[in-house]
Amino acid sequence: xxxxKIFITMLVMLFLSLTVSGVFAQxxxxxxxxxxxxxxxxxxxxxxxxxxxxxxxxxNEQGGLLGGKELELVNVxxxxxxxxxxxxxxxxxxxxxINAIVGALSSGVTIPVAESVAVPGxxxxxxxxxxxxxxxxxxxxxxxxxxxxxxxxxxxxxxxxAADLNNDxxxxxxxxxxxxxGLNDAVIEQFEKRGGEVTASIAFEPNKVSYRxxxxxxxxxxxxxxxxxxxxxxxxxxxIRQALENGYFNKxxxxxxxxxxxxxxxxxxxxxxxxxxxxxxxPGGNGPELFTELYEEEFGEIPxxxxxxxxxxxxxxxxxxxxxxxSTEGPAIRDAINEVLAEDGMVVNINxxxxxxxxxxxGEKIRYEGASGPVIxxxxxxxxxxxxxxxxxxxxxVNESVEIQ
Amino acid sequence: MLKVxxxxxxxxxxxxxxxxxxxxxxxxxxxxxxxxxAGKTTMFNLIAGSLKLDQGxxxxxxxxxxxxxxxxxARLGLAxxxxxxxxxxxxxxxxxxxxVPSGQSGENIxxxxxxxxxxxxxxxxxxxxAYQTLxxxxxxxxxxxxxxxxxxxxxxxxxxxxxLMAEPELILLDEPGAGVNPTLLNKIAENIIKLKERGKxxxxxxxNMDLIMNICDRVIVMNDxxxxxxxxxxxxxxxxxVLEAYLGEKTA
Amino acid sequence: xxxxxxFSYLVxxxxxxxxxxxxxxxxxxxRGFAGLFNIGIAGFWAxxxxxxxxxxxAPSPDHLGGFxxxxxxxxxxxxxxxxxxxxxxxxxxxxxxxDYLGIATIGIAEIIRLVIKNEAWLSNGVRGxxxxxxxxxxxxxxxxxxxxxxxxxxxxxxxxxxSEKGINSPWGRVLRAIREDxxxxxxxxxxxxxxxxxxxxxGAFMMGVGGALYAHFTSFISPEAFRPMQATFxxxxxxxxxxxxxxxxxxxxxxxxxxxxxxxxxLTGMLPAAYTTQAAAVRVILIGIFLEVILLSxxxxxxxxxxxxSKSTANSK
Numbered sequence: 001x002x003x004x005k006i007f008i009t010m011l012v013m014l015f016l017s018l019t020v021s022g023v024f025a026q027x028x029x030x031x032x033x034x035x036x037x038x039x040x041x042x043x044x045x046x047x048x049x050x051x052x053x054x055x056x057x058x059x060n061e062q063g064g065l066l067g068g069k070e071l072e073l074v075n076v077x078x079x080x081x082x083x084x085x086x087x088x089x090x091x092x093x094x095x096x097x098i099n100a101i102v103g104a105l106s107s108g109v110t111i112p113v114a115e116s117v118a119v120p121g122x123x124x125x126x127x128x129x130x131x132x133x134x135x136x137x138x139x140x141x142x143x144x145x146x147x148x149x150x151x152x153x154x155x156x157x158x159x160x161x162a163a164d165l166n167n168d169x170x171x172x173x174x175x176x177x178x179x180x181x182g183l184n185d186a187v188i189e190q191f192e193k194r195g196g197e198v199t200a201s202i203a204f205e206p207n208k209v210s211y212r213x214x215x216x217x218x219x220x221x222x223x224x225x226x227x228x229x230x231x232x233x234x235x236x237x238x239x240i241r242q243a244l245e246n247g248y249f250n251k252x253x254x255x256x257x258x259x260x261x262x263x264x265x266x267x268x269x270x271x272x273x274x275x276x277x278x279x280x281x282x283p284g285g286n287g288p289e290l291f292t293e294l295y296e297e298e299f300g301e302i303p304x305x306x307x308x309x310x311x312x313x314x315x316x317x318x319x320x321x322x323x324x325x326x327s328t329e330g331p332a333i334r335d336a337i338n339e340v341l342a343e344d345g346m347v348v349n350i351n352x353x354x355x356x357x358x359x360x361x362x363g364e365k366i367r368y369e370g371a372s373g374p375v376i377x378x379x380x381x382x383x384x385x386x387x388x389x390x391x392x393x394x395x396x397x398v399n400e401s402v403e404i405q
Numbered sequence: 406m407l408k409v410x411x412x413x414x415x416x417x418x419x420x421x422x423x424x425x426x427x428x429x430x431x432x433x434x435x436x437x438x439x440x441x442x443a444g445k446t447t448m449f450n451l452i453a454g455s456l457k458l459d460q461g462x463x464x465x466x467x468x469x470x471x472x473x474x475x476x477x478x479a480r481l482g483l484a485x486x487x488x489x490x491x492x493x494x495x496x497x498x499x500x501x502x503x504x505v506p507s508g509q510s511g512e513n514i515x516x517x518x519x520x521x522x523x524x525x526x527x528x529x530x531x532x533x534x535a536y537q538t539l540x541x542x543x544x545x546x547x548x549x550x551x552x553x554x555x556x557x558x559x560x561x562x563x564x565x566x567x568x569l570m571a572e573p574e575l576i577l578l579d580e581p582g583a584g585v586n587p588t589l590l591n592k593i594a595e596n597i598i599k600l601k602e603r604g605k606x607x608x609x610x611x612x613n614m615d616l617i618m619n620i621c622d623r624v625i626v627m628n629d630x631x632x633x634x635x636x637x638x639x640x641x642x643x644x645x646x647v648l649e650a651y652l653g654e655k656t657a
Numbered sequence: 658x659x660x661x662x663x664f665s666y667l668v669x670x671x672x673x674x675x676x677x678x679x680x681x682x683x684x685x686x687x688r689g690f691a692g693l694f695n696i697g698i699a700g701f702w703a704x705x706x707x708x709x710x711x712x713x714x715a716p717s718p719d720h721l722g723g724f725x726x727x728x729x730x731x732x733x734x735x736x737x738x739x740x741x742x743x744x745x746x747x748x749x750x751x752x753x754x755x756d757y758l759g760i761a762t763i764g765i766a767e768i769i770r771l772v773i774k775n776e777a778w779l780s781n782g783v784r785g786x787x788x789x790x791x792x793x794x795x796x797x798x799x800x801x802x803x804x805x806x807x808x809x810x811x812x813x814x815x816x817x818x819x820s821e822k823g824i825n826s827p828w829g830r831v832l833r834a835i836r837e838d839x840x841x842x843x844x845x846x847x848x849x850x851x852x853x854x855x856x857x858x859x860g861a862f863m864m865g866v867g868g869a870l871y872a873h874f875t876s877f878i879s880p881e882a883f884r885p886m887q888a889t890f891x892x893x894x895x896x897x898x899x900x901x902x903x904x905x906x907x908x909x910x911x912x913x914x915x916x917x918x919x920x921x922x923x924l925t926g927m928l929p930a931a932y933t934t935q936a937a938a939v940r941v942i943l944i945g946i947f948l949e950v951i952l953l954s955x956x957x958x959x960x961x962x963x964x965x966x967s968k969s970t971a972n973s974k
Contacts, residue, residue: 037936037937038937038938038940038941075926077940079887081882081884081886081887082875082877082881082882083887083888084887084919087669087670087673087919090666090670091919091923093665093666094662094663094664094665094669095662095663095666096662107879108785108879108880108881108882111785111787112875112876115787115788115875115876116874116876116877120801132784134784134785134787139788176774176775176783177783177880178784181783181784205771453844455840455843474843475840476847476848479843479845480846487840491838491841493834493841494837495837496966500830500966503827504830504831504834504841504842504847505846509827512827512828513828514826514855514859517822517827517828517829518819518823524826524827531827567841571846
């Protein structure tokens, strides 16, 4: 019977795929990565994944961890979707026996992973990019960290930037998701604190063909500038084009999702001199420069996309904690993170894994000068944040200055 | 039993039924004849509620049933068959029949779930009744056959069987003899007469004049959507208007 | 990789399969038995998930409620609210041709998603609802998922039983007859609209309960979870793979489809790390190939349509 055959074949394939992956496993230390390689954030996941691979390379080149074992990274594709992400995370924890995970990118995946897999599975989860304020207040038994600051920090800087650029009236268009909402709220609060007036705050749905009605509404009270909270691939570029084409706005302020060279293509002269914000490295140390250098050695030119450096840092911090804990058990790693990191510890750069191991062996605390700047977690596992201000010059994106919050 | 008053039905300007009126007496067999396109099947659909009247009235058992939904008219005791037999193809002959009786408590899903014994005993009665009907039609050997596998004539009988299962007062039969071999036709004719003996009222559309002449008490002739003449079979046979309508010639 | 680890993933995997199986059983009642074209499953899923979350959570300033009700009440409420939604959608559309119902259900699912996104007082908007309680959390320790799987299996068993019993009853006979020929059923005095509506509501109830189980299992829901791809079309694929109008096929379809969806990850995971990005794309292609193979070799689904008959008929010979 044909159907029986197929059925059996499929079962066998499933089973094989389960077991084969086990046969090749050697004595390694595993860290999981939950990156979206398909779905809405696929264009980010590809590069954040590179960030984690770079950390793995440095660590393994310098003798691995836990007494010479290799670091192995196991990635599962979240498909930018909570159902698949949660399933993937559980796979990492149960099948691969992993208790330390870097990911996920979007908060809509990170939070369910934290609640249904990481926390009950006693697994440390460090997100390199989930900026939702919800993560701050999550009841996570201390298992959930992030190497980016909460959205509210960028909002404060963006609000200040808008005021500093001599705008009295500001219109905001934001992507209707967790990220957009959080930023929008923070910008309004800060801009009004600085005496400005927000004339419109409009949420937009991603991937529409036309945003003219949103733009018309935003421009209705003659604001000085448009603060646009969007991603490049969800409609942000369309909004910029249509705003310019129809003359709704000629002055823009952008946020991190638009810190990408695509936004200026073909409209360089109109966007020349515009400013934007993006979470960035804490100043001090030369982590970011070093990271760029190492990244370009390994993968070629570093794309101007966010969260590559924070993904590197999340991986490195987990390795530090595993080394400190001397174990790959979740609770031990969780406790070790705050034991090993200290603002006033001994400086370790991103290419100094050997030095880090020695310091840990000597019982010293470490000030990790990470790829995104020094990584220090507050008591709820949020990273202290630095927000960079960037500018468009000659059609390119140039970093201007950094604000620390 | 059934009264139609000045019924009108238009299809985009064309009057398929045009001011047509007639009555059917209780416990009779009435034939509805007329040339093709006279509006007979349309009239059936108006009576059974499958089509909505544009004008006029339909009374069934003294009750005005204009534009009732088909299932409501059916519940008042009117059953019908279709010109081209409609069967529930992928269901058994028995199921085709057991579907029909109204007021089955198992038709309420709640009862099906939680009042199994009551539903089961009703189903047994229903099944027995379906077998009786099959016996009456001499189809009992086909009870577990899928309806799709029946011959054309057997499908006609099955239609009749479904009409019987409803225990109707009035049965509308649309060309019960069409495409049926002479042996089966006799059987169908016998069955129709037996139904009358049981007190049913029958209105049938038929082109087979022998059948009409043999079994009908009265015959109504329709032409161009209108009621043309009406009378006993013998009267109709000799009526020049009828001949004219069928031959389509203007002799006057 | 330990045996215990594989077992614990298997449990987790089966919970997801189970939730999808509930959705597929529900769709089978609507589509397989009653021929109703519901392509807004995501909407009923979301309504069930949010209803139960709001009913069972501790009071929160972020959204409506919560009302701190027990888990079982949450599940029932989820089913009831989803049923009411089905009634409201069904009243104007269910008597129309089936494609209109399809359009209406797409529309309603999108409206629901937008309401959830934008009506923050109700649903905390795009930030979602977190900390949805798990029933008897803490009692079972590290075996908790096994307990949750048991709950899911019980729900499936109940729905499977009710669905089988329903379709084999006179009620199911009318539904099957409607799918064969509506006119005949009307001529037999049955209210066709009523039966369709009942099947639609029954399916919606099950979808609501499935949504609630999803919410309690992941403890967090946001509009992101109710995208058409994972919440509607995947369920359709499961139904088609398993075989429409076959309850058992629906469950197997859910198992196989979710197995392929996630199992391909293991296959592509064996490729070297440098090919991760390509592997993800290969995985999507593999999923397509698997499904294609099944559909080409078994166009009617793995199990095809089951022969259902009302009970006493089956016993009579």
